[in-house]
Amino acid sequence: MTGTRRRLHLVLSLALTALIVGQAGCGPSRPAEPSPTGPLTREELARWYAPVIRQGVASDQDFITAVDFDGDWIGNNNWENQPIGDLAAYVYYSVVETETHWFLFYSLFHPRDYTAKPCEQSGGCHENDLESIQLVVAKDGTPAGRLQVVETLAHSHIYLYRADESVDEGFLPIQGPVRLEGNHPVVYVETYGHGIYGHRKLLFPFSVVYRVGDVAEVPEGLTDKEVTYRLLPIYETLWAHRDEIGPGRAFDRPFDYRGRILPAALDGDNYGEDKANTPWGYDQATGDALSRGDWFLDPAKALAYHATFDDPFSQTYLHNPYLVDLGLEVEP
Ligand SMILES: [Ca+2]
Ligand SMILES: [Ca+2]
Ligand SMILES: [Ca+2]
Ligand SMILES: [Ca+2]
Helix, strand or coil: CCHHHHHHHHHHHHHHHHHHHHHCCCCCCCCCCCCCCCCCCHHHHHHHCCCEEEEEECCHHHCCECCCCCCCCCHHHHHHHCCCCCCCCEEEEEEEEECCEEEEEEEEEEEEECCCCCHHHHCCCEEEEEEEEEEEEECCCCCCCEEEEEEEEECCEEEEEECCCCEEECCCCEEEECCEECCEEEEEECCCCCCEECCCCCCCCEEEEEEECCCCCCCCCCCCCCEEEEEEECCCCCHHHCCCECCCCCEEEEEEECCEEEEEEECCCCCCCCCCECHHHCCCCCCCCCCCCHHHHCHHHHHHHHEEECCCCCCCEEECHHHHHCCCCCCC
16 A cells, blocks of 8 residues: 555544444434333333443443442442452432422442542542432323433532423523433443533543443443443442441441431542442532432422423422431322
8 A cells, every 4th residue: 555545544444433433322223112102110211211321431440330349338348349349330220209200310330430640649539439310201191201301410510401492400500402312311421530421522542332231241341332231229229228337338428318317428448538429428519409418319309409390390209218218208
């Protein structure tokens, strides 16, 4: 090949690669899922909307997994066990229901939050990492309802994305439209710190793509675009361990939620103490109306504050087992 031909060849291959990468996951090759015809269980609803996770990766420390990936519910051995634990992919979910809406919450766990630089120099690392997503679905009479909002958590902020024009900004500005692959919102999880965004983000140096499935897979490498994750209910896993608080246990950093004690963080001790919040321990976007924990525990109140809904928006729960367990709601 001459120099010119070689350059042309290179340009064409790069263009082709860009095209393939650009279309990955949204081409016609992925058949649409048949719309459900009857009522869905809560797990089926969570699965119907389960996010497509585009995860930035620099190493297997960016793979999502289960909190007990190392076979125990001890928080402060997770940094140490990251190299030897099972990195099969799991996503935690929860479904809370009011008279008018479903609130679907998804949490992604990484054993380490780390930096490109060595942790000793960066000061930006910590043991355990739990970042989350909340979806708001209007009950419109169809089995799966209508997606209205996606919220994502990235470090100290919650980002609001709109899937339905009837929703407007509230305490939070709208960042843009929800990106979808079929009925699944697409989220972008940054490398190292694992903040989650609903708008397209450049992921570097590599990325893997996770989609919900029946098998918890480990990515085959740092560019695997076909990895499936399994859903695990927060209620039967993280929430069931909520009273295990203190050094050497699952959680730490107790706080007062409406007179009840809950742990705000997973127990951790590498490069800082107890740095990764629990789903019910986030303190972001609370303003003067909400308190730590409301985003997960009282999502209708949180979303009514974060955004403005044209449609009827009830704050009366038909299913909120967390507030029931805390004795703050009675079972309807
Ligand atoms: Ca552990
Ligand atoms: Ca540790
Ligand atoms: Ca993080
Ligand atoms: Ca601790």
